[in-house]
Structures are given as C-alpha cells and as structure tokens.
Amino acid sequence: MDPARVDALARDLAAAGFTGGGVRALIGDDAEAALGRMVAEPARRAARRGPGPLATLLHAFVLGDAVPEAAMAEALPSLGVDGAVGLGIAERRAAPAPLVAPLVAIRLHAYRDALGGGEWWIASDLDELAGVAPLRPDHVLGVGGAARTLAALLPAVRSASALDLGTGCGVIALHLRRFAARVVATDISERALWFTALNARLNGVDGIETRLGSLYDPVEGERFDLIASNPPFVITPRTAGVPSYEYRDGGATGDGLMAAVVGGLHAHLVPGGAARLLGNWETVDGEAGLDRVRAWAGRRGAPLDAWAIERESLDPVRYAELWLRDGGTLPRDDAHDALLDAWLDDFEARGVSAVGMGWLALRRPVGDASLARFERVPQSVALEHVGSHLSAAFDDAAWLAELSDPSLAAEHLLVAPDVTEARHQLPGAAGPTVIELRQGGALGRTVSVDTALAALVGACDGELSVGVLIGAIAGLLEVDEQILAADLLPRVRELVLVGILRRG
Numbered sequence: 001m002d003p004a005r006v007d008a009l010a011r012d013l014a015a016a017g018f019t020g021g022g023v024r025a026l027i028g029d030d031a032e033a034a035l036g037r038m039v040a041e042p043a044r045r046a047a048r049r050g051p052g053p054l055a056t057l058l059h060a061f062v063l064g065d066a067v068p069e070a071a072m073a074e075a076l077p078s079l080g081v082d083g084a085v086g087l088g089i090a091e092r093r094a095a096p097a098p099l100v101a102p103l104v105a106i107r108l109h110a111y112r113d114a115l116g117g118g119e120w121w122i123a124s125d126l127d128e129l130a131g132v133a134p135l136r137p138d139h140v141l142g143v144g145g146a147a148r149t150l151a152a153l154l155p156a157v158r159s160a161s162a163l164d165l166g167t168g169c170g171v172i173a174l175h176l177r178r179f180a181a182r183v184v185a186t187d188i189s190e191r192a193l194w195f196t197a198l199n200a201r202l203n204g205v206d207g208i209e210t211r212l213g214s215l216y217d218p219v220e221g222e223r224f225d226l227i228a229s230n231p232p233f234v235i236t237p238r239t240a241g242v243p244s245y246e247y248r249d250g251g252a253t254g255d256g257l258m259a260a261v262v263g264g265l266h267a268h269l270v271p272g273g274a275a276r277l278l279g280n281w282e283t284v285d286g287e288a289g290l291d292r293v294r295a296w297a298g299r300r301g302a303p304l305d306a307w308a309i310e311r312e313s314l315d316p317v318r319y320a321e322l323w324l325r326d327g328g329t330l331p332r333d334d335a336h337d338a339l340l341d342a343w344l345d346d347f348e349a350r351g352v353s354a355v356g357m358g359w360l361a362l363r364r365p366v367g368d369a370s371l372a373r374f375e376r377v378p379q380s381v382a383l384e385h386v387g388s389h390l391s392a393a394f395d396d397a398a399w400l401a402e403l404s405d406p407s408l409a410a411e412h413l414l415v416a417p418d419v420t421e422a423r424h425q426l427p428g429a430a431g432p433t434v435i436e437l438r439q440g441g442a443l444g445r446t447v448s449v450d451t452a453l454a455a456l457v458g459a460c461d462g463e464l465s466v467g468v469l470i471g472a473i474a475g476l477l478e479v480d481e482q483i484l485a486a487d488l489l490p491r492v493r494e495l496v497l498v499g500i501l502r503r504g
C-alpha cells in the first residue's frame, strides 16, 4: 500500500466534506436513517439531486455505484482515478461509458469516549448496502452493531499495549489506540490486515501493527495490558455445502473457538491486564453455557477474574435462522431447508439445546481471583455506560475481597447518582409491598430491596458510616443490630459491585 496515495485519498475525502454532517446535509435525516437499516435507495435519490464531489463519493463508496470517470476524477483531485485504481479501491469499467466502480466501501464511523469524540473513515468490503449478495467467503466486515458494542465495553484506561484479536477492518484497533501506546492487530485474513493498515493511515493513526495468523500464534510469548476481540464465534456445522464466512466462523467445532480465545488470555495478559470479548456459548448435554464459560475462565493454574454477561439465549432453530439470514439465505430460498437441517443435525449430534450470546469481561488477577459472575442480563442497557462500569466493578471486586465485614461497616458509601427508587403499594395498604432500586446507567438493573436495605441505600450520602446507619435502622425497625448487619452487609457488597452504591 502506497502511503502517499492513502494520504491523498484522505485529503480528497476531507475536501469534499465527506463527514457525517456533510452526508446528512446532502441526503437528509430520513435517507441517513434508511442507510442504517441497509436501505440505499433514498440516499441514492437524494445524492442525484445534489451532484458534486460529495455525491460522487457517496454513490461510489457508501452505495457501491459505478460513477462516471470524470465525476470520480473531480471527486478525487489529489489521488486521481489512476491513484484510486493503483490503491485497489476502484476499477475502471469501459461500457457503456467510461465508468469507475468502487472495490471497497468507505463509511463514516462516529465515536465518543472518555477522551472526547470524533469520526473515522472506515474502509471495508462492499456489502448488502452496496448490492453485494451473497457476500464473498473472505468478506471483511465494516462497522456493525457488534463492533460498536465491543467498543463500548472497552475500559477507558491508558495503557502501554493492547491486542485486537481478529481485527477485520481494524475499527476496534483504532478504538484501542486511543488509550494504548501500542496496538497489535491480528487476523487470519491478509485482506483484513490490508484494510486495517489502510484505515489507520487514512485516519492519521500510527502505532497499530498488523500481524497475520490464527488466534494467539502471531503474539506467541507476548503479553498485553488489554486484549479485545469480536472473534469469529458463529457456530457453524462442519458439513459439505454449508458456506463458511471468514468474518464470523473461525473453523472450530461448536464454540471451540471461544474456548480457545478465553483459554489463551491468561498467558497473554500482564498481571492486572483486562480482556473484553463478544461471544457465543453452547448449553451441551444440559450443562448451561454460562457454566461452560466459568470452566474456560477458571482453569487450574491460570485463573481469571470473570464477568460473563449473557444478553440472549436462543434455541437451536432460532440460532440457525439468525445466521442463515445473516448469510443472505431466507426461508423462501431453495437452499434454506437443507442448510437448516445441517445446523440442527450438528446441534443434535453434539447435545446442544441452547446458545447464549453476550459479553465477557475478564482480568488476569495480580493475586487471587476475586470476581466470578456468570449471569443473564436481558434488560436494555445504555451502552455508553458499560465500559466504565465494568472497569470499576473489577476494581471494586478486588477491594471488597480484601475488606472484612467490620471494615465494610466502617466505610462511608454513596448512592450512585443514576439510581432512583420505585415503591409499589397495593391500594389501601399501609406500606409498600415492593421497593425497587433502578439504575439509569451501569447495566440498567432493577433490584428489589426490603425496607431496611432501602433505608440504608437512601441514607448513603457519604456522611455516616454503613455501621452507624445499620445501627440507626435497627433502632427504628426494633430489630437486633448484629442480625441486621449480618443480613445487610452481603447485600451492600452486591450493591457496590453492581454500581448502585459507591465508595465514598
């Protein structure tokens, strides 16, 4: 890849106003929203009404349209059509008129994190929005919902080094580089690494090193402060005729690739180093998927602090339907039933009754492991709060593990500012039958509490210690203080961990 050409492309994109705001101003909010739903035509219609360099770039690199060579030359004055062809992002088509067709998509990705916000141009393979179906087996994904989720899970902590395992177009590597001095981005796909290098240069981001190879092979013997991966976790039957896509299928049987990614973390993290993964896990012969994740994370001699968050669990039919649809195979298609059978045969043969889908946050402990949570979190979660919440939870778990109950009772805690209390009362009843604490941030939990815990949380403004508050509540409720403390303190620990109470 010629860096001078990539720099010329960046100058041209900027000069044309190829930004989120520029595109929105050209096509309008409705057409922009339609693009998010992979519907191209409203944007195409709008771009036709406002011809010029920005419309040309939008046609070519967002919608995948071939454009007249003269228009492309006008849109890329620095790079030129020859430069675009030389860079491998476009090709000439002779008929019916001199046209230039894009070979890649270039889309805008807006981000916001603890350091501020911005926008990147992200090049990837042309996809359904550009009329490409079915996708090529070595398709390199653009920025999708999964990548956005993983980006939101990342800790906003400065570090020396980070690894993006299975980098694809490199968007997670770009996010990691905001906080890490050095990022290694790996993939088994040379094409993916080409996109990653292109995207780093295009956005003026240095310090991302690309390496080819499977799983941890390219980083043998190395350790990182942070490992992030949206791995190719899709469970795919190993049956002739079932299409396999590099971007979603790592070639293992069942969830074996997830087990390998988690299994390699301890050896590739520095003590105290963290990992954030997306993944799938199977329920096999009645052993729940989350219990299998627990086993992956809890290997003897290689312990990890672990918090597994299962967002959804699908039965085998719904799981197969999801990924058949993702691959462009719909129920009306001839191939559909045979492919569905292949998926169900595979699940049946291996005793799989459900597949969990979700997020894994892990840490190589400095000493003993202090966090092991494996839970369903089905409620809607505001993603922007998750990364900082998970980081704080690992620190809080280590803190709580060292803290005796008397020490906890001596702490001055604060109720988090996003917590509200809801009381539900039967008509005419003297008091509430249900009291709930609700979070606006963190994982958006609703926690049922009794009168004593509600009173304690309500009084946690940092002024009085937990022990003093428990004493006062015991007096009010006319119960034994010791018994109340024994009842409340474990639940106070839980409320700290889930972010309802905070250290003062």
Ligand SMILES: C[S@@+](CC[C@H](N)C(=O)[O-])C[C@H]1O[C@@H](n2cnc3c(N)ncnc32)[C@H](O)[C@@H]1O
Pocket: 140, 141, 142, 143, 144, 146, 147, 150, 165, 166, 167, 168, 169, 170, 171, 172, 186, 187, 188, 189, 192, 213, 214, 215, 230, 231, 232, 233, 246, 247, 248, 249, 250, 251
């Ligand atoms: C789901 S995509 C994630 C891409 C990108 N990180 C994102 O979040 O959008 C998974 C990536 O893993 C790569 N991959 C597949 N098998 C792999 C393996 N055995 N080792 C490393 N990477 C692999 C694929 O080529 C693909 O780029």
